[in-house]
Amino acid sequence: MEQVIREQLLHMLENNSKLTEHEIAIMLGISEEEVQREIAGLEKAHVICGYHTLIDWNKVNDDDVTALVELRVTPQGGEGYQKLAEKINAYPQVVTLYLMSGAYDFLVMVKGKTLKEISLFVSGKLASIEEVQSTTTHFTLTKYKELGVSFEAKQADERMVVTP
Amino acid sequence: MREKLSQKVLNLKSSGIRAFFDMANEIPDVISLGVGEPDFDTPWHIREAGIQALQSGKTFYTSNAGLQELRAAISSYTKRKTGLTYNPENQIIVTVGGSEAIDLALRALLNAGDEVIYLEPGFVSYYPCIKLADGVPVPIRLIEENRFRLKPEQLEAAVTPKSKVLILSYPNNPTGAVMEKEDLEALLPVIQKHDLIVISDEIYGELTYGVKHCSIAGLPGMEQRTIIINGFSKSFAMTGWRLGYALGNHEIIEQMVKIHQFAVMCAPTISQYAAIEAMEQGDGDIEAMRESYDQRRKFLYHELQRLGLPCFEPQGAFYMFPNIREFGLSSGEFALKLLKEEKVAVVPGDSFGECGEGFVRISYAASLQNLKEAVNRIFRFLSRYRT
Ligand SMILES: Cc1ncc(COP(=O)(O)O)c(C=O)c1O
Numbered sequence: 001m002e003q004v005i006r007e008q009l010l011h012m013l014e015n016n017s018k019l020t021e022h023e024i025a026i027m028l029g030i031s032e033e034e035v036q037r038e039i040a041g042l043e044k045a046h047v048i049c050g051y052h053t054l055i056d057w058n059k060v061n062d063d064d065v066t067a068l069v070e071l072r073v074t075p076q077g078g079e080g081y082q083k084l085a086e087k088i089n090a091y092p093q094v095v096t097l098y099l100m101s102g103a104y105d106f107l108v109m110v111k112g113k114t115l116k117e118i119s120l121f122v123s124g125k126l127a128s129i130e131e132v133q134s135t136t137t138h139f140t141l142t143k144y145k146e147l148g149v150s151f152e153a154k155q156a157d158e159r160m161v162v163t164p
Numbered sequence: 165m166r167e168k169l170s171q172k173v174l175n176l177k178s179s180g181i182r183a184f185f186d187m188a189n190e191i192p193d194v195i196s197l198g199v200g201e202p203d204f205d206t207p208w209h210i211r212e213a214g215i216q217a218l219q220s221g222k223t224f225y226t227s228n229a230g231l232q233e234l235r236a237a238i239s240s241y242t243k244r245k246t247g248l249t250y251n252p253e254n255q256i257i258v259t260v261g262g263s264e265a266i267d268l269a270l271r272a273l274l275n276a277g278d279e280v281i282y283l284e285p286g287f288v289s290y291y292p293c294i295k296l297a298d299g300v301p302v303p304i305r306l307i308e309e310n311r312f313r314l315k316p317e318q319l320e321a322a323v324t325p326k327s328k329v330l331i332l333s334y335p336n337n338p339t340g341a342v343m344e345k346e347d348l349e350a351l352l353p354v355i356q357k358h359d360l361i362v363i364s365d366e367i368y369g370e371l372t373y374g375v376k377h378c379s380i381a382g383l384p385g386m387e388q389r390t391i392i393i394n395g396f397s398k399s400f401a402m403t404g405w406r407l408g409y410a411l412g413n414h415e416i417i418e419q420m421v422k423i424h425q426f427a428v429m430c431a432p433t434i435s436q437y438a439a440i441e442a443m444e445q446g447d448g449d450i451e452a453m454r455e456s457y458d459q460r461r462k463f464l465y466h467e468l469q470r471l472g473l474p475c476f477e478p479q480g481a482f483y484m485f486p487n488i489r490e491f492g493l494s495s496g497e498f499a500l501k502l503l504k505e506e507k508v509a510v511v512p513g514d515s516f517g518e519c520g521e522g523f524v525r526i527s528y529a530a531s532l533q534n535l536k537e538a539v540n541r542i543f544r545f546l547s548r549y550r551t
Contacts, residue, residue: 008455016532026466027459161509162185162198164288164337 001038005030009038010047017051056151058143064111066095066143067118069126070136071106081105084131093121104136115139176292181515184499188509195538196530198509200337202401202482203529204456207449210400210442217437224433228425229417230258230409231436237443238409245369246379248387254414257421258431258439262367262395262408264424266331267293269363269391269410272419273329274299281322282331283314284517285338285485287365290331291517300326305519308487311476312341319354330360332380335368338516338525339485340478345378352383361416362390367408368481370399370450373458375479381411388413396435398481399450400442405435457482460528460535467539468526471546482529485513489522491549499524505548506541 001009005028012019012027021039025032042048057064073084081099088097088108096109108126112118119137127135144151166174188194205211229235235252242248250256259265266289270280276298282290284303294301304322306312319330334343355362362380369377381390395408410420424430442449461478468475468486475486488498495512502508513523528535 008459012459023463027462029462157196157203159196159199159201159203160185161188161194161196162181162511163200164181164515 001030001034006038006042009035010042013039013048013051054146054149056143058151063113065113065115065118066140067110067112067122068138068140069108069110069122070104070138071108071126072133072135073105073129073131074133076131080131084129087129088126091121091125093118093125172296172298176295181288181511184496184512184515187500188503191503191507194503194507194509195534195541196509197526197528197535197538198511199527199529201403201529202398202453203531204401204453206400206402206405206438207442207446209445210402210438210449213441214405214434214438217434222433222437226258226430226433226436228430229256229421230431231433231440234258234436234440234443237440238411241443242392242411246382248379248382248411250411251414255411255417257410257417257424258436259395259408259410259424260428260431261397261406262365262393263289264428264431265393265395265408265410265420266290266363266365267296268420268423269393269412269416270294270297270299270329271423272416273297273361277326278328279324279326280329280331281319281327281360283333283336285312285336285513285520285523286331286333286516287337288515290333299329302327303517303519305517306339306341307519308476308523312336312339312485313343313347314351316350316354319351323354323358323360327358327360329363330355331363331365333365335366335372335377335480337368337481338483338511338513338520338523339476340481340483341476342372342375342377342480343380344375345383348378348380348383351380352386355389356385360389362386363393364390365393367393367395368398369394371454371457371482372480373454373461377480391416396439396442399453400439400446401449401453402435402438402442405432405438407431407435407439457528460530460532463532464526464528464535464539467535471539471543473542473546482527484526484528485520485523486526487523491546493549495521495524501549502542502545506545508538508541508545 008028012024021032021035025035085097088094093110093112094108095111098107100107110118122135122137126132235256238256239250239252242250270293274297278299279302280294280299281302281304284305291301302322304318364380366379381387381392391410391412393410396402464484465477473486475484478484495514499510499512511525513520
């Protein structure tokens with residue numbers, strides 16, 4: 001498959017994973033089999049790593065807490081950061097993990113039921129990893145946007161119903 | 165009061181779309197596929213440039229032809245996109261939408277009785293603007309069998325000794341038709357033989373699918389006799405900013421600037437600043453929007469075929485123009501019934517000229533979700549009227 005088409009397909013799925021293979025095939029002007037084959041290949045190669053639904057949990061219950069935790073670790077060589085990341089990854093409380101440039105090394109997004117639960121997790125689990133030198137925890141207050149999507153409902157179509 | 169009014173203006177019918185619009189607007193929960201503008205908001209960085217202009221007090225008139233900086237930006241954009249060179253000093257005028265540019269070009273060119281050949285189905289403004297400039301409108305009726313392209317024989321047949329101007333409008337509203345290089349080349353002998361000036365409305369020039377837009381101004385001998393009309397409305401989703409431009413021979417542009425100067429002074433200043441950003445940093449936005457329109461174009465075309473609604477495959481703009489003759493309803497009746505019974509708004513084809521009768525214009529500048537729902541409703545509707 002041509003790279004441009006592949007990227008279009010990925011963009012389409014990234015924006016709306018509910019599109020059917022049939023619809024994608026029509027919109028890309030290729031066969032349904034081709035779409036199936038391509039998606040299967042991309043899943044296998046772990047280019048497509050999952051299908052998620054973006055939910056504003058605050059509208060369902062407001063007892064979910066998220067925190068961004070900065071981790072400073074002892075300088076690592078070779079595979080060190082990778083190994084460390086695997087260690088941190090293993091905790092289900094960790095929902096996002098990035099290695100960063102700048103004043104700290106890892107940025108960890110942690111989800112929990114209460115502030116206390118998260119604090120305990122950070123001090124008890126993350127801070128106690130041997131290589132971790134220090135942690136700084138920031139609790140999120142409000143989420144406005146995630147993965148490019150604003151949590152505020154899109155305002156109605158402003159256009160007039162019929163125009164030349 | 166009527167006797168006090170201009171007979172010329174009284175004689176003009178107001179756009180057919182207007183009447184239909186008033187009706188459509190009163191019905192709640194309509195899915196509108198009747199809109200002639202993009203469904204994207206203006207890209208944020210362009211809006212930001214407008215905000216910036218406002219904040220820094222760019223609240224004064226600009227020079228009549230438009231900000232020098234914007235004209236320079238339009239010049240390099242045009243060079244980059246088409247290879248054509250226009251001098252920002254005297255070959256470019258910034259106008260209040262492509263709409264004003266069309267009006268100015270006609271007024272600058274026409275003497276009473278000059279004939280203007282234009283294409284139907286086509287944009288609603290050509291006929292009235294020709295009339296208001298004391299010209300004589302001479303429509304050429306394009307046909308579906310030719311995919312709504314203009315053939316040299318049709319042009320030759322429309323020419324008389326009084327013909328002065330030809331208005332071309334590709335990619336086309338309402339049909340979505342394009343003219344490729346060979347199609348345009350075929351017209352050159354006729355245009356040159358009769359010494360016609362061409363007004364080429366290329367406002368949808370960035371929106372072509374699978375073919376590259378070709379400007380007639382770039383063909384041999386055409387640069388001096390072509391005025392290109394272009395604008396920001398469609399390619400940059402900037403309809404509300406009211407900004408367009410014309411490019412062409414400096415003697416014509418000079419006269420256009422004269423009228424523009426007395427009629428509107430200059431185009432909106434804040435919009436002009438935002439437009440500089442669009443010209444210089446907007447290529448990526450165009451690309452993304454074009455890709456999205458193309459996906460929806462393919463989707464809707466496929467769906468119309470599935471419904472058995474005959475339609476040639478459009479390659480430009482964001483419209484489809486299916487043929488609805490089999491239902492024995494006029495375009496107006498079809499659109500009205502579809503609106504009342506299924507709450508889907510499309511535009512009757514005859515709004516774009518008599519030969520648009522038997523067709524409706526469907527815009528796919530709508531969300532995929534709305535397109536899907538509209539297709540379901542149209543399907544229900546067609547099933548009822550199919551015998
Ligand atoms: C073919 C064509 N030309 C010109 C225009 C005018 O656009 P604007 O005045 O917004 O630049 C339109 C708008 O619908 C159009 O469809």
